Amino acid sequence: MSLRVSELRVVYRTLKGDVHALDGVTFGLADGEILGLVGESGCGKSTLGKSLIRMDGRMRHLGGTAVLDDEELPIGDDRRMNEFRFKRVSLIPQYAMSALNPTRRIRKLVAELLRSRGVALDAAELESRMAQVGLPPDVLGRYPIELSGGMRQRVVMVISTLLDPSLLIADEVTSALDVSTQKAVVRALLGFRDRGYVKSMIFITHDLALTHHLADTIMVMYAGRLVEKAPADVIVQAPRHPYTRLLLDALPEVGVRHADRRLTGIPGSPPQLLDPPAGCRFRARCPVADDRCAEDPPVTALASDHHVACWKA
Amino acid sequence: MLRLDDVTKRFRTGMLGGGSVTAVSDVSFEVAPGEVVSLIGESGSGKSTIGRMILGLQPVTSGTITFDGSHVRPGKEFYRHVQGIFQDPFSSFNPVFKADRVFAMIKDVYHPSTPGPEWARRVEAALHDVRLNPGQVLGKYPHQLSGGQLQRLLIARALLLEIRLLVADEITSMLDASTRIDVLNLLAELKARGLGVLYITHDLSLGTYLAERTVVLRRGSVVEMGPTGQVFGGPLHPYTRELLAAVPRLHQPWDDAVPVDACAYHVHGGTGVLAEAGPGHHVACARLGTCP
Numbered sequence: 001m002s003l004r005v006s007e008l009r010v011v012y013r014t015l016k017g018d019v020h021a022l023d024g025v026t027f028g029l030a031d032g033e034i035l036g037l038v039g040e041s042g043c044g045k046s047t048l049g050k051s052l053i054r055m056d057g058r059m060r061h062l063g064g065t066a067v068l069d070d071e072e073l074p075i076g077d078d079r080r081m082n083e084f085r086f087k088r089v090s091l092i093p094q095y096a097m098s099a100l101n102p103t104r105r106i107r108k109l110v111a112e113l114l115r116s117r118g119v120a121l122d123a124a125e126l127e128s129r130m131a132q133v134g135l136p137p138d139v140l141g142r143y144p145i146e147l148s149g150g151m152r153q154r155v156v157m158v159i160s161t162l163l164d165p166s167l168l169i170a171d172e173v174t175s176a177l178d179v180s181t182q183k184a185v186v187r188a189l190l191g192f193r194d195r196g197y198v199k200s201m202i203f204i205t206h207d208l209a210l211t212h213h214l215a216d217t218i219m220v221m222y223a224g225r226l227v228e229k230a231p232a233d234v235i236v237q238a239p240r241h242p243y244t245r246l247l248l249d250a251l252p253e254v255g256v257r258h259a260d261r262r263l264t265g266i267p268g269s270p271p272q273l274l275d276p277p278a279g280c281r282f283r284a285r286c287p288v289a290d291d292r293c294a295e296d297p298p299v300t301a302l303a304s305d306h307h308v309a310c311w312k313a
Numbered sequence: 314m315l316r317l318d319d320v321t322k323r324f325r326t327g328m329l330g331g332g333s334v335t336a337v338s339d340v341s342f343e344v345a346p347g348e349v350v351s352l353i354g355e356s357g358s359g360k361s362t363i364g365r366m367i368l369g370l371q372p373v374t375s376g377t378i379t380f381d382g383s384h385v386r387p388g389k390e391f392y393r394h395v396q397g398i399f400q401d402p403f404s405s406f407n408p409v410f411k412a413d414r415v416f417a418m419i420k421d422v423y424h425p426s427t428p429g430p431e432w433a434r435r436v437e438a439a440l441h442d443v444r445l446n447p448g449q450v451l452g453k454y455p456h457q458l459s460g461g462q463l464q465r466l467l468i469a470r471a472l473l474l475e476i477r478l479l480v481a482d483e484i485t486s487m488l489d490a491s492t493r494i495d496v497l498n499l500l501a502e503l504k505a506r507g508l509g510v511l512y513i514t515h516d517l518s519l520g521t522y523l524a525e526r527t528v529v530l531r532r533g534s535v536v537e538m539g540p541t542g543q544v545f546g547g548p549l550h551p552y553t554r555e556l557l558a559a560v561p562r563l564h565q566p567w568d569d570a571v572p573v574d575a576c577a578y579h580v581h582g583g584t585g586v587l588a589e590a591g592p593g594h595h596v597a598c599a600r601l602g603t604c605p
Contacts, residue, residue, distance in 0.1 A: 040489040040490075040491065041459075041460070041489055148356075149356060178355040178356055178515050179355075179515065179516075179517065179556060179559040179560050179561075180355065180555065180556065180559040181355075182559070182561070183559045183561075183567065186561075206489060206490060207490075207561070208490070208563070209561040209562060209563045210561040212561070212563060213561050213566075213567060236563055236564070237564075246491070247490060247491065248563070250490045250491040250493070250494045251490055251563065252493075252494065252497075252518040252519055252521075252522050253518050253562060253563065254517050254518045254521055254545060254557060254560050254562070255521060255545060255546070256518070256521070256522060257521065257522060257523075257541070257542075258497070258498070258501045258522050258523050262498065263494045263497075263498075263522070264494065264498075265491040265492060265493075265494040265495035265498070266491040269459065
């Protein structure tokens with residue numbers, strides 16, 4: 001097993017108190033596995049991604065562990081974590097433009113970054129990796145502003161994976177891109193895994209349809225907790241948690257017309273995590289909730305690879 | 314109601330304005346009352362520029378835009394009937410003021426003589442129309458509300474005017490899947506009451522959900538337009554086919570079988586002249602009818 005996260009709890013400290021963004025999340029990631037992480041805004045999916053690489057000043061690690069390749073990640077310790085960043089755990093940020101230094105040509109930017117990590121630049125390797133994502137070699141001599149959004153995103157992807165990290169975290173990398181560019185980016189990510197540049201990957205998104213084309217496993221989160229985790233096909237074809245079903249019902253597809261089939265949103269909004277309610281957190285919006293849901297549903301295994309946290313599943 | 318005829322927009326570029334870029338070229342279409350037209354294109358296709366020209370935020374270089382037969386003249390009377398809503402709800406509001414200040418601004422400009430209690434009643438009715446609970450949104454600052462609530466506040470604000478045309482530029486792209494559908498269903502209700510909507514998006518599935526007619530833009534030109542069912546059910550232009558093939562679908566693998574190698578649009582990098590391929594269905598393809 002490549003990554004093992006157990007009972008991870010992370011809070012955001014605010015003036016009003018702690019916001020429980022991650023409240024006891026447990027999951028594993030096998031070698032070569034791509035995990036799609038989906039959920040609404042504020043469900044904790046980005047917090048989970050950030051926790052595994054760098055917590056910002058407002059975040060605090062309350063408990064739980066993350067073990068990568070049999071070595072525990074010091075996720076609460078910003079300085080010790082530096083040893084792991086980029087070399088063992090790497091991140092592709094959402095906004096590629098703000099990730100690239102606008103005053104440097106790409107080649108110089110990469111060389112400086114590698115020097116800061118004590119690694120020499122292998123120019124041939126860099127060019128071959130650029131070619132694999134469809135970028136011509138002359139991109140290296142250009143400034144970030146001279147590249148289109150999709151090209152910048154691919155440059156950042158190549159840089160992030162240059163040191164062959166074990167775990168790659170891709171946080172909403174396709175959200176700002178056009179459909180055809182999205183497709184190229186997803187294909188490139190699959191290529192990274194297939195060529196062994198990265199061992200495993202967490203792909204964070206709110207786009208269930210796109211995740212289904214990339215991920216082996218999909219994990220759905222709600223209000224800081226795991227709701228359902230199963231192979232991608234099972235999540236899409238036979239979801240068991242009411243929240244997963246409602247998310248799928250809200251998904252528009254090309255060809256679905258308002259006049260023919262009315263899609264429905266999920267009524268209500270997620271609970272405040274400053275003071276999370278007791279019991280199942282989806283209870284207030286759930287169409288099948290009853291008295292039993294006042295008690296916390298444990299994450300149970302329906303099959304060896306299908307986990308659900310619901311009394312009704 | 315709204316009509317664009319051969320609208321072209323050129324931007325000057327370079328330090329002395331020596332160069333020029335054609336962002337929109339010869340675009341013509343109409344939006345009728347109670348009709349949703351979706352304007353679909355990738356980044357840089359000129360779709361937002363068209364929206365901004367309709368709203369009078371940018372002048373046209375050539376061609377005409379008319380609303381009810383008269384030229385667009387941005388001003389109080391025009392904005393009483395035509396309103397725009399944009400992508401990022403958080404930058405549409407001033408973070409320093411409470412979000413419901415947008416309603417007070419409408420009152421000051423358009424309804425200064427309406428008595429306070431009567432105005433409050435109308436604000437509540439408008440909020441009810443967009444499925445917002447007044448108690449949850451009034452008196453709050455923008456950061457205390459969600460993206461979906463803020464977008465709905467802007468629609469409610471438009472409803473307090475005698476709005477007839479809404480230019481919706483990527484209004485749902487920052488929202489969650491479930492909220493996105495709520496906003497779209499709301500537009501469908503308003504459409505049934507006679508509102509015309511120009512729905513600008515790069516998301517094909519959202520574009521097809523509501524629209525009667527679809528306009529596909531590529532590099533500032535219309536490549537295909539017509540009834541949504543025909544444009545997406547039987548796309549004729551290779552660009553439309555490519556776009557459709559790139560959309561991730563839940564129950565199908567990605568379709569790579571789009572034969573574009575032998576296509577004139579790829580060889581010459583250009584398109585043909587817009588010609589009628591069926592009733593109301595126009596395609597700009599040089600090899601229309603001869604392509605397999």
